[in-house]
Amino acid sequence: MTTPADAGGPANRALSGRRIEELTLEAATRGELSPDDLRVHPDTLRHQAEVAEAHGNPQLGENLRRAAELTALPDDEVLAIYEALRPGRSTAPGLEAVASRLDAVDAPLCAALVREAAEVYARRGLLKPG
Amino acid sequence: MNDENSAKPARSSARLGRFEALDKRPVNLDGFAKEDHEAGLVAFASANDPEPSVALDSGGRVGGLDGTAARDFDLIDAFIAARGLDAAAAEEANGLDDVAFARLIVDPNVPRAEVVRLAAGATPEKLARVVALLRPVELQMAVAKMRVRRTPSSQAHVTNRLDDPLLLAADAATAVVYGFREIETTVPVNADAPSNALAVLIGSQVGAGGALTQCSIEEALELELGLRGLTTYAETVSLYGTEKVFIDGDDTPWSKAFLCSAYASRGLKMRVTSGGGAEALMGAAEGRSMFSLESRCVALARAMGAQGVQNGGIDGASVVGCVPDGMRELLAENLLVMLRDLESCSGNDALVSESDMRRTAHTVPLFLAGSDFLFSGFGSIPRYDNMFGPSNFNAEDLDDYLVLQRDWGVDGALRPVTEERLREVRERAASACLAVYRELGLVPRPGPLRSSTTIGFTDDHVAEVVAAEGSKDVTPPDPQAILAAADAIMERGIGILDVVGALWSTGYEEEAGRVLAMGRARVAGDYLQTAAIFDEHMRCLSKATDPNDYQGPGTGHEVAPERREEMAAIRQQRSRDDLLARHAAGAPGPAASPGAASPAAAAAEAGAASPAGLSTTGVASPAGRHSVEHGTGTTAGTTSGTTHSTAAGTTRGTATPDDTTPPPAGAGSAPPTPFRLIERGEAHPGTDPREVCVGISPAFATRLWLTMSGLPVTEALAQIIAGIESEGRTARIVRVPSTVDLGVIGLTAARLAGSGVGVGLQAKGTALIHRRDLAPLACLELLSIAPLLTPETYRELGVNAGRHAKGLRPAPVRNPYTEQAIEARYHAEVVSLVAIERGETVPGAPPVDVEVER
Secondary structure, three states, X not given: OOOOOOOOOOOOEEOOOOEHHXXXXXXHHOOOOOHHHHOEOHHHHHHHHHHHHHOOOHHHHHXXXXXXXXXXXXXXXXXXXXXXXXXXXXXXXXXXXXXXXXXXXXXXXXXXXXXXXXXXXXXXXXXXXX | OHHHHHHHHHHHHOOOHXXXXXXXXXXXXXXXXXXXXXXXXXXXXXXXXXXXXXXXXXXOOEEEEOOEEHHHOOHHHHHHHHHOOOHHHHHHHHHOXXXXXXXXXXXXXXXXXXXXXXXXXXXXXXXXXXXXXXXXXXXXXXXXXXXOEOOOOOEEEOOOOOOOHHHHHHXXXXXXHHOOOEEEEOOOOHHHHHHHHHHHHHHHOOOOOOOEEEEOOOHHHHHHHHHOOOOOEEEEEEOOXXXXXXXXXXXXXXXXXXXXXXXXXXXXXXXEEOOOXXXXXXXXXXXXXXXXXXXHHHHHHHHHOOOEEEOOOOOOHHHHHOOXXXXXXXXXXXXXXXXXXXXXXXXXXXXXXXXXXXXXXHHHHHHHXXXXXOOEEEEOOOHHHOOOOOEOOEHHHHHHHHHHHHHHOOOOOOOOOOHHHHHHHHHHHHHHHHHHHHHOOOOOOOEOOXXXXXXXXXXXXXXXXXXXXXHHHOOOOOHHHHXXXXXXXXXXXXXXXXXXXXXXXXXXXXXXHHHHHHHHHHHHOHHHOOOXXXXXXXXXXXXXXXXXXXXXXXXXXXXXXXXXXXXXXXXXXXXXXXXXXXXXXXXXXXXXXXXXXXXXXXXXXXXXXXXXXXXXXXXXXXXXXXXEEEOOOOOOOOOOOOEEOOOOOOEEOOOOOOOOOOOOOOOOOOOOOOEEEEEEEEOOOOOOOOEEXXXXXXXXOOOEOEOOOOOEHHHHHHHHHHHHHHOOOEEEEEEOOOOOOHHHHHHHHXXXXXXXXXXXXXXXXXXXXXXXXXXXXXXXXXXXXHHHOOHHHHHHHHHHHHHHHOOOOOOOOOOOOXXXXXXXXXXXXXXXXXXXXXXXXXXXXXXXXXXXXO
């Protein structure tokens, strides 16, 4: 329950697939590591979500599950979705397009968050006039 | 006297002296506001706060919240209703009587988990009402019980006015060596941010590994720096308690929730920021109390899935502070976070008052109770360098803080640091930072043809940075060079692996390993759990691994014996051995010649520069136990040995034969020199009516050589003798070995004196005049404030003793007066001095004549 990733559980690999114990100084200084070797794997995030839920925080769990979904997206796309969710930035179809894109990359929780936002934004007048 | 009469009415209409004086106190620079419910200038319980309520629909969903139906939910209500409340506990929690609920929070016998379960079902307004009932001491109890992590920790601000990378690195290392586990930086110049993040990352891993770092800037850039691994956490995701202010902040709960997930998706820890007063400051508090709105923010943070909240003393702290109950509200904000089972990064961030007393009173209750982060930014740099604005505690306050920690035996997460250690880490951090900037080509490398390099990126600059208190002490680096470095970091996509490589190839292998470990930590993901930090051995402490288990006395976080010793060992503490060593250094060495500074005296002088004038340096062997030779002030202004001036805490230099320092005012004629004290055998009553006896204490010039004012004890004695002689009387010296009681010493001397008048003199410098017919405690004159006594006062006391011996009634010598905490300064030393005197007493031994050999 304590240090699941380091303990060699199911989620002990970087996003690249490299095992965490291979992330050594030797490997780094031989130039063998790439940025994806230092990125968290979605399985690790889902595992951490389980830990959070087991400790009574389902909201943190959900956040980590959304995070697991976002590992599939490149940085600039993540930033673009954030921008689209800011007030007055998106039309209703615009947000629906974002949600569909998230569905397409198997990110249903994120898609649901965006659709929920679209609904509330519409009611509160925060959509960009389309 | 017409003038006087006409002046009277004018005087009576002028300000009272009492108020005139009070007006000048720092607290009166602070602003205080009358409560104004419409403007939201009210800490707790505005007339416009809604009644707590919750309505569940048939599907168990929250259909109404704190008086608002689902169709009227604003953004904040809607987000909280959708996922923020535990519907299973909602009816139970909201049905509880407020007082009963409040008692559950405080009662150590009610498990923390039970309170968390109920709080998860409580609406924002319900929780606000309940927590508002807690008195300050109850808030402290609740905080001790409800904070998430057992081990307290703290965060530091590390910034400077110049964005000087080498100084940032040195100051980050400084923060870490003091014990901070998170370091937050920011910029005065926005475009410098990547450079600041890099410098702080490097410095944070010198001395020890595992400190988390962040760079507080615009969200998108902050996220990008995090994605590259140049920072390891974020906390500037701001939440507000009204929809209007939230939108003014250009975000919504959904955009912020998405941002939370974005950080987590790259393995970055993050928390959100809120805090009472922000909405009132933005003129959109909807007439609600600060605490009511803050409770919405905290409920929202939980709903978004953030693991923690920074509140209770951030930017709006002084708005909260200006209304009644404001300071209690700030502490209560921290508790709201803990009740929602989130990490509390507990404010003490913005400076809340010009009054030292008031700002300390803001921090102390939380400090005593403990928190996940006691400060969400202790200004670990000088006030002027803090680009967030000064914190409530700053570098200038580090010693105060360490002493508070020691006073209360409370783990405030910091530790004392020696000058040597601090120099070492600052040097290494600044050097490592320079090496990395050069290695990565962020600044030009010095080549064979160009010895001089960019201003601010030289070895000389490293030396300046190491020595500097802050950026005012260094040559300002070339701002264009910093911008160019920052641009290069962005354009070339420099990230954590580049930093690891550069540290490694420039010989900073240990730091390279630690930076890489921070990268590996994000792959492991353990520090995404609530309240996670890394200790210096890279162990992850969080809700999952180090849960707070406080359940009353004997439980919860214990200050382990090693930790207690570390906290106790402030650099100012001294032992009796230290004191004896200093006195031994003040003793005349065998080769000491009159008026010349001995090496031992010089060593004592060097030590005198340490705080409180206490010295540990210079141990010289004392002269023969009962034979003293000491050069006293032979010529005007020349004293051998060390003289500490008292009140101002400064030191006068060790005089040399050619010293031209003018004599102290009123020193009068110099006493004879040098002289030796030789014990000659039991003393008997004298018969010469001109004879005045001076009784000295057991350790006087045997083990103790300096009075509390830093005078050589023999000089004090010489001045008294000279004073007596100036009245045409003779002075006879006796040692009273049987007691430490100055009254008895003086009375014994008086009874031995042919005149019936005696002087008592303790080694610590306290002196009195006594007469043989008086009771021991009823002396004629007493000089009680030894630390302030000067050669002149001893001379005057001698003169008065001579006059008493003539049967005159002289005006008493006035005790010097000071407003300073003279006892705080010296009582620690007095205990040792008295113990040493007591150790030298020989009970029942008769007084002994002491010959002064000139």
